[in-house]
Every structure is written in structure tokens, then in C-alpha cells.
Amino acid sequence: MNELIRAIESDSLREQTSFRAGDIVKVYERITEGAKKRTQIFEGLVLKTSSSGTKAMVTVRKRSSGIGVEKTFPLHAPWIEKIDVVKKGRVRQSRPYYLRRLA
Amino acid sequence: MRLALLGRKIGMTQLFEDDNKAVAVTVVEVEPSVVVQIKREEKDGYNALQIGYHKIDKKRVSQPLQGHFKRAGVEPRRHLFEVRLDEVDKYTVGDEINVGIFQEKERIDISGNSRGLGFQGVMKRWNFAGGPASHGAHFHRKPGAVGMCVLPGRVIKGKKMPGHAGAKRVTMKRLQVIKVDKERNLIVVKGSTPGTLNSLLQLRKSHD
Known part of the structure; x- marks a missing residue:
């Protein structure tokens, strides 16, 4: 990527704990409903990370009342409060889609 | 302006x-660009700034242009362009204009x-709709008819083709x-x- 673009992006990047596919993470998402603000936690398995810089995204999968749910977050969005690693995973793939069939 | x-x-x-x-x-x-010449109503018939952009080596500029830059007292630039402006008096030759404007x-x-x-x-090229892709159509990406009949008997100038x-x-x-x-x-x-x-x-x- 062009270094000038990286320079422009660097002002908008936020400190983030490092994690990779296969880890179990907690994503703290700030949600505004009308005037009320609260933080919603989405805990699950990292299925996929994509792109870099301000465009970085992460897809997290969890089971919600027996149904698999996947949610994709923009990592550097202002409404992402923080991301915690609950458990380090060990997968060989960078995108372990086979886990969908297992869990 | x-x-x-x-x-x-x-x-x-x-x-x-x-x-x-x-x-x-x-x-x-x-x-940052630089003011190379100021054109004035009295002398040039209109008010304008001539601005130079992107420094280059002197050798890359023709001799007449070298003289032009030398008179302005600025380093040679690759691009010269004019901006019509009423308030040219606010600027002097050699002024730098940067992204801060x-x-x-x-x-x-x-x-x-x-x-x-x-x-x-x-x-x-012209965002024509084209024809259907399937359902037995033989008309896909063609322009279709381009004119009328014996009158006018020709394709009108400027027809999108x-x-x-x-x-x-x-x-x-x-x-x-x-x-x-x-x-x-x-x-x-x-x-x-x-x-x-x-x-x-x-x-x-x-x-x-």
C-alpha cells in the first residue's frame, strides 16, 4: 500500500489486541438506541480476518440458541470498544471454515 | 474567480x-505551488495568476521557459496554469500556495x-440499455436503429455510437x-x- 495512504489511515487506526483465526474473542460493541447507550458483547470464534489498515474486518462465529450466527465487524470502527482474546486457538488454516460443520 | x-x-x-x-x-x-506571473487588466486585458506546479530540473525546461522562471525568481516547474482571479493584488510573484487554502x-x-x-x-460508452440476455433474444449489446427513412436519409450528426x-x-x-x-x-x-x-x-x- 502507498505510504501516503498509510499515513492518512494511521490517524484513524486504534490500538488492538492481536488475535488470529481460530481464537475465541469477545467483541465489545457500543450500541446507541435512541438516547440510550450500552455495550453489547459478541463472543465467538474468529473465522476470518481480512484486509488491513482502516479497512480491516473480522468475522466472528458463535452459536446462539442452537443456531450458528456469524457477525462481521470493522476492526477500527469508532463503535468497537475493544476486543478481548478469551482463548488462543490452534488451527492450520487462515480461514478455518471447516469449523462450521463441526460446531 | x-x-x-x-x-x-x-x-x-x-x-x-x-x-x-x-x-x-x-x-x-x-x-505547494508557486505564483510565477501575475496578469493584470491594464497590461494583459484580464486579471489572473499564473501558477507553477511540481519542481523539475532546469534541463527539462525549454530555454524560453527557463528565462520565464528566472525572471520570476522561482525554480522551474513542470506544469503552468492560469487562474482568473479578481484579487490578484493579494499575491506577489514567488508566493507559495499550498493545500491550506x-x-x-x-x-x-x-x-x-x-x-x-x-x-x-x-x-x-453511452449507457444504452441493450437487449435481453436470454429468452431467445438475438439482440444483446447492439446499438439498434440509428436513423429514420428516406427523410432525412442520413444519420444525424452527433448520434451516439x-x-x-x-x-x-x-x-x-x-x-x-x-x-x-x-x-x-x-x-x-x-x-x-x-x-x-x-x-x-x-x-x-x-x-x-
Whole structure:
């Protein structure tokens, strides 16, 4: 990527704990409903990370009342409060889609 | 009437706006330009600034132009362009004009040469609808009928037909300035701009 673009992006990047596919993470998402603000936690398995810089995204999968749910977050969005690693995973793939069939 | 600067398209990326929306933005590098000549009504018939952009070696400039730059007392530039301006008295020859003339949230117009697309059919070049792709149709991407009958017995001039598309001057109007970085001489605008990476762009303030 062009270094000038990286320079422009660097002002908008936020400190983030490092994690990779296969880890179990907690994503703290700030949600505004009308005037009320609260933080919603989405805990699950990292299925996929994509792109870099301000465009970085992460897809997290969890089971919600027996149904698999996947949610994709923009990592550097202002409404992402923080991301915690609950458990380090060990997968060989960078995108372990086979886990969908297992869990 | 509006001060303009030249710049170079660096590329596009994505930033987050204050209201948490992700927006696609274009980064343009605007090197500081310099006033090379001031044209005045009395002498030249109109008021304008002649501005030079992008420093180059003296050897790359023709001798008559070398003299022009020498008289202004500035280093040779690759591009010279004129901006019609009423208040030329505010400037003197040799003044530097940088990206600081633009403010965040302001609207600007950006002109440049669009990407050349080569020889294209009417659907890409003129946004014709074309025909159905399936259901036994034999009419897919053709232009269709181009004229009438014996009267007028010819195809009207200017009829939209296939041909060379792109590679012409395009102006994007009222692009919003997201960010101005005076240290790095960068300006970030919302949306896209004409041209390929590294292409030359002209930036000027929009009419209110």
C-alpha cells in the first residue's frame, strides 16, 4: 500500500489486541438506541480476518440458541470498544471454515 | 474567480466519519505551488495568476521557459496554469500556495482526465440499455436503429455510437473535503476522482 495512504489511515487506526483465526474473542460493541447507550458483547470464534489498515474486518462465529450466527465487524470502527482474546486457538488454516460443520 | 491548485491522485481508502459512518475517500497529494506571473487588466486585458506546479530540473525546461522562471525568481516547474482571479493584488510573484487554502468540510470541484477505456460499445460508452440476455433474444449489446427513412436519409450528426471512450476531461463537482494534512501536503476527499493513480488533478473551491 502507498505510504501516503498509510499515513492518512494511521490517524484513524486504534490500538488492538492481536488475535488470529481460530481464537475465541469477545467483541465489545457500543450500541446507541435512541438516547440510550450500552455495550453489547459478541463472543465467538474468529473465522476470518481480512484486509488491513482502516479497512480491516473480522468475522466472528458463535452459536446462539442452537443456531450458528456469524457477525462481521470493522476492526477500527469508532463503535468497537475493544476486543478481548478469551482463548488462543490452534488451527492450520487462515480461514478455518471447516469449523462450521463441526460446531 | 476561484483559486485552484494541481495535485496528484494517490489512491483510495476508507475512513470513519464523525457519525460513525464508513466512507470511501480519495487521497490527493497537493505539492505547494508557486505564483510565477501575475496578469493584470491594464497590461494583459484580464486579471489572473499564473501558477507553477511540481519542481523539475532546469534541463527539462525549454530555454524560453527557463528565462520565464528566472525572471520570476522561482525554480522551474513542470506544469503552468492560469487562474482568473479578481484579487490578484493579494499575491506577489514567488508566493507559495499550498493545500491550506482548502478547509475541512468544504466542497471542492476536482477535474482530471478520466481513465481511457479504448474502443467501447454503446452500452458502456453511452449507457444504452441493450437487449435481453436470454429468452431467445438475438439482440444483446447492439446499438439498434440509428436513423429514420428516406427523410432525412442520413444519420444525424452527433448520434451516439461505439467508439473510443474515456480519456477525456471530467469534473467531479462538490466533493466534500474530509481531511487536510498540511505537513504531508495531502487532501482527502469523499468519493472518487477522475483518472488513474498518479494522474494529474485540478482542485478548486466549488461555487456556493
